[in-house]
Amino acid sequence: MHSQAGAPGASGAPGAPGHPGAPLSRRRFLALSAAGATAGAASLSGCALQVSSAASGAGETVTVMAKSGDISTDLIKQAQNDIGVKIETVLYSISKLIAMMTNGNPPDLVRGVGAVDAPYFAARGVMENLDPYFAKSTVLKSDDLDPVNDLWRYDGRTQGKGPRYGMAKDFSQDSMFWYNTALFDRAGVEYPPELEPVTYEEWLDKAKRLTRRKNGATTVFGGSYNGVLTPNMLASLTVAAGGNLFTDDYSRVDFTSPEARKALGWYIDYCRTRVGPSIIQPDPNTWDGPTFQANRLAMSNSGYWLGGLINTDKKLAPLSRLAPAPVFEGGRRVSPCQAGTGFWIPSKSHNKDAAWRVFEWFFGEAPAKARASGGWGIPTLKSLRSLMPSQAPYQKEVLKVQKAELNHFSVIAFTPYATADSLYALFNQIAPAAMNGRMSVDRLAGQLNSAMNEQLKRGKEQVG
Amino acid sequence: MTATSVTPTSAPRTRVNRLVLYTVLVVITGLFLGPFGWLVLSGLKTPAELAASPVHWLPAHVQWHNFADAFDLIDFLGYARNSLIIALIYATLVTLSSAWVGFGFARLSAPGKKTLFGILLGSMMLPQMITLLPTYLIFAKLGMVDTYWPWVLWGLSSAPYLVFLFRQFFAGLPRELEEAAIVDGCGYGTIFWRIFLPQSWPVLSASFVIAFTWTWGDYIAPQLLLSTDRTTLAVAVMSTYVTSAGTPVTNLQAAASVMYVVPILLIFLIAQRGFVAGMSTTGLK
Numbered sequence: 001m002h003s004q005a006g007a008p009g010a011s012g013a014p015g016a017p018g019h020p021g022a023p024l025s026r027r028r029f030l031a032l033s034a035a036g037a038t039a040g041a042a043s044l045s046g047c048a049l050q051v052s053s054a055a056s057g058a059g060e061t062v063t064v065m066a067k068s069g070d071i072s073t074d075l076i077k078q079a080q081n082d083i084g085v086k087i088e089t090v091l092y093s094i095s096k097l098i099a100m101m102t103n104g105n106p107p108d109l110v111r112g113v114g115a116v117d118a119p120y121f122a123a124r125g126v127m128e129n130l131d132p133y134f135a136k137s138t139v140l141k142s143d144d145l146d147p148v149n150d151l152w153r154y155d156g157r158t159q160g161k162g163p164r165y166g167m168a169k170d171f172s173q174d175s176m177f178w179y180n181t182a183l184f185d186r187a188g189v190e191y192p193p194e195l196e197p198v199t200y201e202e203w204l205d206k207a208k209r210l211t212r213r214k215n216g217a218t219t220v221f222g223g224s225y226n227g228v229l230t231p232n233m234l235a236s237l238t239v240a241a242g243g244n245l246f247t248d249d250y251s252r253v254d255f256t257s258p259e260a261r262k263a264l265g266w267y268i269d270y271c272r273t274r275v276g277p278s279i280i281q282p283d284p285n286t287w288d289g290p291t292f293q294a295n296r297l298a299m300s301n302s303g304y305w306l307g308g309l310i311n312t313d314k315k316l317a318p319l320s321r322l323a324p325a326p327v328f329e330g331g332r333r334v335s336p337c338q339a340g341t342g343f344w345i346p347s348k349s350h351n352k353d354a355a356w357r358v359f360e361w362f363f364g365e366a367p368a369k370a371r372a373s374g375g376w377g378i379p380t381l382k383s384l385r386s387l388m389p390s391q392a393p394y395q396k397e398v399l400k401v402q403k404a405e406l407n408h409f410s411v412i413a414f415t416p417y418a419t420a421d422s423l424y425a426l427f428n429q430i431a432p433a434a435m436n437g438r439m440s441v442d443r444l445a446g447q448l449n450s451a452m453n454e455q456l457k458r459g460k461e462q463v464g
Numbered sequence: 465m466t467a468t469s470v471t472p473t474s475a476p477r478t479r480v481n482r483l484v485l486y487t488v489l490v491v492i493t494g495l496f497l498g499p500f501g502w503l504v505l506s507g508l509k510t511p512a513e514l515a516a517s518p519v520h521w522l523p524a525h526v527q528w529h530n531f532a533d534a535f536d537l538i539d540f541l542g543y544a545r546n547s548l549i550i551a552l553i554y555a556t557l558v559t560l561s562s563a564w565v566g567f568g569f570a571r572l573s574a575p576g577k578k579t580l581f582g583i584l585l586g587s588m589m590l591p592q593m594i595t596l597l598p599t600y601l602i603f604a605k606l607g608m609v610d611t612y613w614p615w616v617l618w619g620l621s622s623a624p625y626l627v628f629l630f631r632q633f634f635a636g637l638p639r640e641l642e643e644a645a646i647v648d649g650c651g652y653g654t655i656f657w658r659i660f661l662p663q664s665w666p667v668l669s670a671s672f673v674i675a676f677t678w679t680w681g682d683y684i685a686p687q688l689l690l691s692t693d694r695t696t697l698a699v700a701v702m703s704t705y706v707t708s709a710g711t712p713v714t715n716l717q718a719a720a721s722v723m724y725v726v727p728i729l730l731i732f733l734i735a736q737r738g739f740v741a742g743m744s745t746t747g748l749k
Contacts, residue, residue, distance in 0.1 A: 067703070067706075067710060068692075068703050068704040068705075068706045068710070069706040069707065069708060069709060069710030069711075070710065072708055088691055088692075088693075089691065089692040089693070090691045090692060091687060091692055091695070091699065091703055093687055093688070095596055095597070095688065096600070096687065096688050098597065099596070099597050099600035099601065099604075099688065100600075100604075102597065102600075102601060103600065103601055103604040103605075105604065214518070215518075217517060217518065218517070219517045219518065220517075284514075285514065285515050285714065286712060286714075287711060287712070289711055290511050290512070290514065290515035290714070291515050293511075293512065293515065294512050294515035294516055294517075296515065296516075296517055305709070308709050309709075309711070374708075374709075376708075376709040
């Protein structure tokens, strides 16, 4: 690679006097300087400065773009032992991903949030259709795949249908919530029913009654309800209210429809009453876990995955219960997954077969089994459900609620025309005024429509 | 009686003025040190204490082991070594190249010099984000992704702000120095190396500290160009203090952040005198 720049072509550029002894014109001087510099660089490429370990042959080294925690160092060593594939990791970054894809040398596996990333990347034609791989696999069989993996399907128009482009590593139904019975007892608030959902209005009322404040500071949050990513949480709330946030072709949002208005109004009420963390009252811990663990959060809108933390705390675990996703009065009972984080293979990957081998191993073999028994999410293969923690009585209770809730899972399709992050940024620019009571929800709905639809329009022009 | 004599009423007034001045300085120092102090305290707490309300200002039991744990959870020394190599390479090269370019702008004359200098300064206005993708593509085509070569090239190509710093300093040196050297038969290369550069230690020191700090603290370039194993401490501290489930380990991250800042503080303390002198002799104070 280094020698390319120092190749004869560098000094033999058109117009450059080529014969020895020719006067050293400024152009020739520059050309020679460039060649000298690159040759010098090439000669140094073998020294200590060269820190890159060049990729080995196809099928041996797979570059994985992931976040820390997705694939640990131990897991990388395990991959080498289990399947003989060397994994190199690069930290996930959308800028870096675009740069690598533009350069024609993308990672072989890329982490993604199925609920929002799958339609975005699939619509742009950069994901490999994995149907042929699934058809041949003896590890990942189609009839063993949990329906949550449909988040990674896209038929060119709608998420949830068509070819598979990826798979979730584990999942939760993210509209469910955990509650701390000790804080309910202290506040004299009745527990939610075990298997029947409360309404969102009841949830908010409980949160208000559970909130404790001292000298202006919130000592106990009544409830946290922020979903995984605000845009698809609002899409989920709108479906729960009986409507759809997106138009039929997913090219526009409509926050002014009665159902979306109801969903938006509820969330703004939640923020305005300050019963839980939000953009105008952020939790310094940045996520619910430590706050729930410190008995400062009565209800946490986290799905089954939070059990991974709760199970490790012997005092907290017996006090904690999982409850079904709330419903809106007159709305539908839905319990979606707002994440479904997993991996996909770029269509321009140079090492697809080795990438698939890692994919199979990660989603169906030892790492998948370890994740299933850890309690940090529901396994995405039905055959691994028996590994979910169920020894302690509280774990049995949680599992009973979770199993019943699976019947209400459905894919809530997201738009392919914008990233969830870009819509979230627009929401965060506009919504605080409404959360602080300086703007009506109706006006907010109109402003969100204008800003987000402009963004979606640009995205649609790109996709074509 | 001279103008410096102290009248009976001016002595108490001076004392009051000093008291006010020192009070203001202590408050400002407190404001600046506050976030760092909070970071140190966070690094000494348990996760439960960090999440507690009312806020626990001081840890009930100081968790010194957080620092050792922060060291063990990631390859802290490895990432620190990567940061140090990059920062030293870049700071050394860019200081020398900027001094050379600054000397040219200060002491040599050529057609279009002012325009070129204007363009150079104008390039400071270009946000790094705009050049992110082209930068990656250029280095990828040159086979330099996941190597430290980009920092060598950036170092050799000087930095506009540092060029400006050196240009200001060199422009202030007496012309007689240069003329005497020319009479003695020196060329401009010799004048730069033997006469001007030895006199510019304060600026060299300031430039080195600034460039080292830029690189040590840079997140975007190493994140873009280096793989997880070869990246720098800035990237590692930001993104690798998580559990196997991907949840943040905030107290260890705080402890690691304290350790991450220490080298910069040490370098500044060592080079403080030269840094302050360098900034004040260039007219940029």
